[in-house]
Amino acid sequence: MGPLVVANWKMNGSEQLLQAVVQQVEGLIGPTGIKVVLALPAPYLSLTKGFDDTQIEWAGQNVHWLKSGAYTGEVSASMLLELGAGWSLVGHSERRQYCAETDEMVLEKTKACLALGLRPIVCVGENLQERQAGKALEVVCRQLLGVLKGVPRDLAPLIVVAYEPVWAIGTGEEASPEIAQEVHAALKRAARKEIDTVALRVLYGGSVNADNAAVLMSMPDVDGVLVGGASLDALGFRRLCEQVAGSV
């Protein structure tokens, strides 16, 4: 599978931006072999049915672990599927930080996705304090194994992991390619040790842009990127996708 570019719009965007991004990016997918997934605010997912023949894929930014119920503001896996999403982010650090999502909740959300065939993009990452204390690998492997140990083994290959160091998200300070490589390799090793048949795909996220995407992608264990701020400018995002495509 070619490299994966996932755009996380967070609570940003508009119908106009959606049209502009689709227009800029869809022509790149077939010729380059990259895969582009847009993680949109849930209301915009309902607009994606208008882009019937595009090869762009769609993702939720969050998903609840229950099928339905009195959980105001939440979205279930079946609702995401109904709107045409094939993916969902799970455990983004902003949800862990602002919505108090725990490793246990991240596992339940991942299981809810897998049960319906929605592919989870599980986000892991250490904060600055943890990195400075030399605990980065321990933290991300704990977050990953918390998920892998709890999901049905045969469904584990559907999981994609995004390594997103919290100190690099939205700060303009991306991890160095060497740091990304070290962490990605450690995550893949930990995954193989837990489930020997799993060939985990690991994306890097945190201040990725059109200028640093290619060098990050040049690392052997970086299988794609998760992009926040730089996905909100249609032309810039196209340039970023071109850099990713050119790196393979």
Ligand code: PEP
């Ligand atoms: C993100 O929030 O997933 C992210 C990677 O953000 P940014 O690219 O803006 O750092």
